Amino acid sequence: LVTPGISSVEQPSFELGKLAAKLFIETAHNSDNVQQTENILPVKLIIRESSMRKKILTLLPLLLVLGMFCEARKIKVSTQVALTSAAASARPGDTILLKNGEWKNAVIELRCQGTEKNPVVIKAETNGKVWFTGVSSIHLGGSFIVAEGFNFVNGYAGKTAVMEFKAGKDLANNCRITQCTIDDFNNPLRMQENSWVSFSGKNNRLDHCSFVDKKNMGTLLVVNLDTDASRENFHSIDQNYFGRRLPLASNGGEIIRVGLAQHCQFISNTRITGNLFEKCDGETEVISIKSGANIISGNVFDQCQGSVVLRHGDNNIVQENLFFGRGKEATGGVRVINRGQWVINNLFYESRGEGFKAPLSIMNGVPNSPPTRYVQVTDALIANNSFINCSPISLCEGSDKERSLTPANTLFLNNTFANQRDTAVMNIHDDISGISFIGNSRGFETPPVEGEIFTQGFTEIAIPQNLSATFTADTKNAVVISDSIRQVAKSRGVNLPTHSPGFDANSVFTRVLKNATSRAGAGWYRPKVEKKITTNVNCKNATELIRAIESPGAVHINLTGTFYEIDRPLKISKKVTLSGKRQPAIKIKNGNNTSLFIVSGNGSLTIKNISIDGSQIKSKNFIESDSTGSSNHFNLAILNCTITGLSRGQGCENIVFVHKNTLADSILINYCVFQNNSANLIMMTEEIEDKGYYNAEKIVIKRNFFEAHNGFLVHLYRGGVDESTLGPDFLFADNSMDKPVASMAGPLIKITGVQQSQITGNFFMVADTAQTQIVYIDKVRARHLLRKNILPFHVHKNEYVREQETIKQ
Template identity: 40%
Template sequence: MYNTKRGLKISSVAQSHFLFIIMILFVMFIVGCQTNQSSYQKVESADQLKTALAVANPGDTIVLANGEWKDAELVIQANGTKEAPIVVMAEKLGEVKLTGSSNLKLAGEFVVVNGLHFTKGYTPTAEVISFRIKKDQLANNCRITETLIDNYSNPERHESDYWVGMYGKNNRFDHNALVGKGNKGVTMAVRLNSEESLENGHLIDHNYFGPRENLGANGGETLRIGTSHYSLSFSNTQVINNYFDRCDGEHEIISNKSCGNLFKGNVFEECVGTLTFRHGNENTAESNAFFGNGKPHTGGIRVINEKQKVINNYGYGLTGHRFRGALVVMNGVPNSPINRYNQVIDSEINNNTFINCDYVQLCAGSDEERSAIPQTTSISNNIFWNEAKDDVFTVYDDISGISFDANILSKNIESIGSGFSAVNTELVQNEKGIYSLKDESITAGTTSEFAVVSKEATGPSWYTKPKQAKTFGYGRTIAVAAGEDLFDVMKDAKAGDVYTLSGDEYLLEKKIPVAVPITVQSKEGAVIKFEKSNLFVIENGGALQLDGLIIDGAECPDYAGNAVVSTSRYSMNRNYKLFINNCEFRDLDVNHSFNILKVYKNTFADSILIENSRFTDVSGTILELNQESDDIGIYNAEFVILTNNTFKNIGKEIVNLHRGGSDESTFGPLLFIDHCSFEKVGYGPKNKGEKSFTLHGVQKTKITNSVFDDIKTFDIYHTVGEPITKISDCSMKQSTLKISDQAALLSNLKLAKDANGSDGEKVGYKL
């Protein structure tokens, strides 16, 4: 045999060896093809999944059978390849329901998890989904997609856990939904607590971060990247095209605590809080949209630390102030410890647009500690437009370290110096609802190509996102005759039901549990008496509206500590509402300390509204909201609103509202009183503090058009933050007002003479 190209002769022996090698290679090819052939296997339990993973090869698919997987702790350890990942997926997306004490731990290389649904339970460990099994078993190049975690919250409100913890490198979390976290702890966290998780290059994209209620404490962030301990390390995480919908957990919707991260193309819809560069340097917020739509306390971007970039973002209808402003540039702490506030240096805030946003806060947080003003930072080519508000800018300290250039204002806004130009033009709105200036010669603000992700493009394809639902009045209307037992009628209550009572008398022998939002009303003034210590008990998930009722305490047990309404004695991880309108409360004095509302620790009212109502002869407190006494920034209610009510002969306080500690991660509580009258308050024999109101750490108090006649000390004690107390157009007779500092704004406050002829100041008015 000859090689025709080279003319070399091959012996017969060599020829045989050559043919043998060809045969061996052919056999190896066939075996290799069989070995690498993808397999499909269906499993029905965590144990079967473990067995299947033990023999899984790159390209294999393991299918989890539809149905309920109760108390299923899934552990996925596998190694695929970039071209042939190992896939673990639901038989039908969303139909594998992990309930009870279930969770997922993932480690290895190139694994994809698809289509799970966590519901009706909570994780037995620190995380629902973890991109690691143990500290030394991390996930790299792995992906979780099309997965939902829905109200999967620990029942203990302040028992902390994460829903998602990302570790390792180059992982992707996309097209998932995280909705309704009710207990303490970050919804999703990128962890940098080992060398193997630094400079991770994770991608978090196209996820739907659904509503999260106000936690009323620190620890309610929706997304956190890093911690203060690792804040000077680079994470290099990309957060792109996600939708944050009503994420109200605390001040920081996103808490950035590391370096080199990118936040781009995300939407924040009616979120109470900000995207916060809390720690770390060289981070970028680019082309994000913040739609406040006038909702109270909605915010934009808060800047701290060095070399941050805020570019081409859009804010609309943001109302938050102080740390929740549309744009907040903080003061720092000189030589700051790693967990405090580093000075803003070499940062850029350029080409952003803020439409109808109320507050831009510069040098925010300035105090004796936070005295390091921003340096070598530019704010240029931005649009600040609000025709309804002149004082958009608040300057707390020296802004000489900030350069301002080519910024555009609506003609009414008060400028803070050079670098701002007021223009006379109009707003125009495009088909996607984004406003810009009609004058096309103006080049400031977001680019003409500005676009962000739609809500429909985020989250699992199979998941229907929650709408903004009413709290009360959308269910059945049920008439209850006088002879019927209200307890029996209401035991099968559905959310939104309305119970209508006649004008007769109703006597309750049992407490009525309120586990869903309900309304109890009477157009004819029904009288309700009750024989237990409480009339209504608001349980987790409940909310109560009372309208047109007369609540009479004549039949209540002769014991101390009765209450018309009580919260659950147990921790509630859902916030409640209590609305009272046009009601009368009388003869609640069978024994001392008979309250209108009694709350327990680890419960939280989103809002308490009392209007057009009358309270007479109540031996206890109207609203006792002081059970979070650990002084760590936790409190019992956010909004407390009293409008057009009368209070007479009340034994203890009208409101006892407490928020202690020095934490600044929350905004409330807030108290508003308007057109109310208070007569003879605080004279009960068990009112040892001799107070008519006790407001400790309330962040905003506004009292207007009200009369205070013969009340014990009205005690206002300011603590952390920048508390605001405004009292205007009020009259005080034989009454004492005590405020702990000079922060109160008092206007047209009339201090009438008492019966002995001394003036109001001598009676005890103090600042």
């Protein structure tokens, strides 16, 4: 991989070129004895002069040309027009400096040719001080181009990538993007898909850049393998910081994807090394490998709800990475599919994912699988990895009628498990006779030997505080790795450990951790710190309430009046908290609007410690999400409130309604009383395309009392067969009902495609005990717990529902 320099181009001396030009011109004017051959370049001059002059004149045209073409320029530009002109005329060695400040709606396309020693450089006057806003992007097409020091904020790129190693049809080769940042640079609508970085061509590098808060659809960074010109590319993605990515509630929320399913039989040779991934929770695949011969090495994954997934393609290597789950739910590690995958010398610390999301998941395959489905795991090497206080790894994961091919010719060698939290360290879902277990050990306490899986045990392990130092385990010697495996490792550029079983902490841990935490990302970048200042106001009437909600900044509103007549929807686009007194109830009146409250992206509405008489509310929804489909998430909480009188007859059909394409991080309804309402509690049923989309990551309904409620309680819909998301996660716990609750035509609770749910400790009292009142519908595997409920009705269950201690009345 050629890596052009990033520092400012120094001005070379051009005296030789200028002298050559002067001598050539003078000789041409003063000599009558010069004869020229037909070809000008290279030129051979036949002269009747001294031999010295003859040599000089023979070299003059070449020196002249060199002088013309190696004269590097520093070109400072302050407008888009000047930038376009400079880019069009750029030549090897030129540096185009963009003046510090805001560049709005700037689209940079560089189509030029630099050289290894004299790249074309386009950079900020001062790194980090050039802000691209509005609809802006940068595209490199050509060779040996360096882009440096740009900051993309307060805008989006539209359908294109923000930074692309391609300009139109011109691919980039031997180009570099460094010291740049993309921060919350999202298309305004969630379903408008694009990537932030797109690789094409060969030998390109992305390094020392920072990426934070991608929210709209689309993988953050993609490596394209569309044509031969972009395959076997040897790209390098190194020393970057990949920060927070909230759950996308859809497939496509990866941080990095190398290839597509249709490229799985091509070799990419992409290197992903020395990066820091922190709280990357977009979906279950943080890195998705869909091509062959890639290396993922020396990275740190800190509290990421996802894994490095070797989804398609063969002979990939995952080595010397640190996976820090820190006890966070659904934090993963590595998932293995296909042939020849090696997972070597990695540390997994407190990773708590399960199933597909386990710290290590080795999948079953599909018989006669097309390359784009689930190819059987064969010729895999899982060696010298350490799993400390992790949830169980998963072998033969995904075993079912279709995925029935178990791993074959797989070596599980010198791995170490230390666990003070779980009784089991692995879950086995099918026949593991195709996996050879050699030299693996288990602790903390002296473990029982589990057949041929664990042949050794150890009793002590020193784990560093705050993961700031190395650790050691008291184990026996490792099993010697065979010469044949070492020869294969050498051919693949892998140095296999020779120490005791488990992760080679002494030689790897400190180096990888220091590199990722102190060197990854743009050196000038500092995450923005939001000032959390909340204004407290008292509002005794609707005019004051509207004014407070429409004012800038977060606000806590204390409702001191008893009657509020609202003439338009209250739009929540910031953090708003409403509170008051439980008695007397506040009466609210409004017209035939779509809703009383509209919560938009970036909005957060909390209603707490208040009683509301809704008998004069005529809007269709008490609270609804913004229907435009913002890429920003919202939050909603109703806490310790009493809500009465909402009536379908008056026009109010739903207490909470979430529109298609919008997404809540959480919806909480806790410690509330709902009396004499004829309206549905929560409805999220508009994502009907069956593509795995849903509208809330977490829904919690806990310790509420429903009296004479006439309407559905919860209907959630996530359709399709996608298995890449973590949510929705639904909790309905410790709720009770009095006076028969009616659900009209349909069940009280209907959850379709919900990934995990708990309905526990509830007392149900319904008007129609003959009707099915809880319905589970799943097309892919899910986790449902139905426990300690009093149920006077039938439940429609499937194989994913675990029912315990139900009391029938």
